[in-house]
Amino acid sequence: MASTADPGSFRDPLSRVFVTPAGIRRGLSTEALNDYRALATTSFFAQAMMRGDIVGTRLLDADDETAAIPGDWAAVLAHDPVDVISYPYEWPFEMLRDAARLQLRLTRDALAERMITKDASSYNVQFVGTRPVFIDVGSFERSRPGEPWAGYRQFCELFLNPLLVQALRDVPFQPLLRGSVHGISPATTAGLLPGTGLSTKGVFTHVKLHARAERRYSDADQRDVKAELKRAGFGPALIDAQLRNLLKAIDGLTWKRPRSTWSDYSERSHYADADLQAKEAAVAAAVRARPDSLVLDLGANDGHFSRLALRAGARSVVAVDSDHLVVDRLYRDLRGSGEQCILPLVLDLSDPSPGLGWRSRERRSFVERVRPDVVLCLAVVHHLALTNTVPLEEIVALLADFGADIVVEFPHPDDEKSALLLRRKRQGIFERYNVANWEQALAERFTIREQTTLPGGTRTLYRCAVRPVG
Template sequence: MNEPRALKTEPGTIADSLAGVDHTLRRIEREAGSYRDRNGTIFYRDGRVFRYLSRRALANWQALDKAPFFQELRDQGRVVETHTVDARAEGLDLGDWAGIVEHARIPFVSYPYEWSFGMLKDAALLHLELMRSALSADMILKDSSAYNIQWSGARPVFIDIPSFEPLGAGEPWVGYRQFCELLLYPLMLQAYKGVDFRPWLRGRVDGIPAEEMRALMSSRDLLRPGVLLHVAAQAALQKRYSGGRRNVRGALAEAGFGKALIERNVEKLARLVSKLEPANTRTTWADYDRTHSYEEAELNRKIDFVRRAAATRRWRLAWDLGCNTGTFSHVVAEHTDYVVAMDGDWMAIEHLYRREKDRGSAGNILPLVVNLADASPSQGWRCAERKAITERGKPELTLCLALVHHIVISANIPLADFISWLAGLGTSLVIEFVGREDEMVQTLLANRDDQYDDYHPGVFRELLSVHFDIQAEEPLKGGKRHIYFATAKLDTISQGS
């Protein structure tokens, strides 16, 4: 079941505004993306995440809740914490539903087309791990969508609890095709062809079809691990049964597609996925820690400024825009419940993810591949199945360090428009302006017409002052750069809410 926002929480929701009202009168908010599985649907109330269950789904959940393998996975944080809810005690109307469960909250929802290669790979491996565990208890995951996995920092967490179902005798793994299209094929695309999988996943909610993946594979690629079986054979099988009355699932069931076959397939897929690595690709900022233009003393001054700004209060959610490999994300994380670190360079995010993963704990930094000038839009059914980045929880603090010149000069976005967008978030801000004398700006301007009359420190400060109250500022690199800490003006916050 696809549920991209299954565990959304954010300040400023309807539930927040109704605090103190009797709970029987509080309004519930249905999850627009939770509709594909008719056996359960997500809704929110008071910042809490609930799920209605059908009679069948409730029976499956009650069996699952008692299963030792599931209890172990839940204790390890591999599946989302979930428990049964007394609808009457909560003042919730069951209607035609049989029961309700409550899920723990995920701090910030993300999508596979915002993940690095390593994140998608670990999501695939988690899914296969859950399949192995479920099969050992004669259960199975009926769905294999990448959207059923979210993140607690750098730790993948499975959220679609109703996907666990009893395994019927002779039943095939019906989620295999979905696993290939949304997890395996995107990984193969980047590992075998050096092609970024993110635009492909963003372009189609259901992933890469087998026939399209086959068309992308050359004859030589058929010799690569997994391509002949999971791509070519899959495409041929789907072509054979497309348009006919007899479906693949039925044919496999009739052939006696037993548990042992599924287990072997899962094991082979796990070995295949674990060996996949992105093709050799080096991007501009992958070595940021070694190639930034700051001397050590100046870098330490910048870090100290960011730390002092972050320490002015405790923040619930912070964004680090243009985070590179996360140097300043870690600084802000000391004073923030959760940090979403975004950069358009997937390799920089891959470095950050691997470092966070190596720390051995979930942490509170979520790395995402996001090009701010072309960020993920609202899309899917009724443009509500997948939410734009600003609709998934707005930040209380935002870092924009060494970013403005890329937005204005590289992306041709007017400075006033960018500052206005930041103000609309209602966020406090640590922002750096890189002057025209700086070598980084001179490099950007070297081979283009200088049409950026708005790109001057005076204009920048004036625009910033319109929307924000400047609390502190400091020159860097001998005045070539300036860094500011600013808080949103009250009228700006009220306009953006």
């Protein structure tokens, strides 16, 4: 494998991330190297890496063979890899809030040792299970006397504003962040919160006044705003006060939706004990056949089968569901128990995350980023086929896109849940929804290793190996 530049790191002119056969590398310019050397002498940096708050990082020797990357760089860093890359528009509310807290805490710690973060993108944070990890070491630079925190606007657009619109308006931030990799502007946020939440900490200062200031300084290209702020005495004390104010605003936000479509629902609730046991046995057998595997659990709901996969020997699990509240609750539960091997994400399988940003490559699609060894697709097919009207062949194609072994459940047309969905449809529209057509579609892309009809007789489980394309 040749070394390739990460498509999401090109916006920093002083450093660039590369994926190499030896691992993750970051090229540093001379200025970036000087910043890193200053960072490496601080106490907070080493302590943050020990806690796992900052990705493991080391400076490579010039004669280290693994330091060879494209370009003319003054030095090269090696970073510990993150198993699965996720993006803010796939996180539930509480995940984004925890990522925001980490950004602010690290920036305050840096400021106390004459460093600062030059930006504040939520894409600079990744999650290892439920633990947020700051990955953009190139973001730290030496602070400059009299200059404001350059990351303030970006923090508002990619952390605070998304949390505000969901907390105060119950508007999911995920579609808004997916609509623009730059986040939600102060003006847009102010428009979503007209006359609302002015008593909520941070709204007036960070939204209303921020939007007004943007209009006032719209001619910033003709004005030296930094010089104006320096003359006004902007320094570390004011920046720290700003960071503390933002942290209070973040801590004061909660999302109080009590229920959602799937929050009080479990597909297990109508299973007979024998059916559930057979389903659990099939999942455990599939995972045990691929020890130390990465498992993708589609339609994870409360994470029952994700936890089962871990007990069966999976290295880690990506648990996805389309219901924001369900995933938020799962994240809180996992965080509370200290579980760091399950990554819960918000994902609508009928509209999975596409490639976004510059040339539609800056933020890769979900299928490109998540490359599991085993895929669990349980109690999902009938919803995709009958609610979202996705043809059976297309459902199979999506599963094959992951290039992994699968355990997939097909509810027959006479299954209680399938029958309920079919009764809502016009008669004759879904005649192709049957076992024979499903198995024909499945056999086109997979080799069926094992199939088991559950004791109840209305659902069949298939354990399959993906066929190589071509």
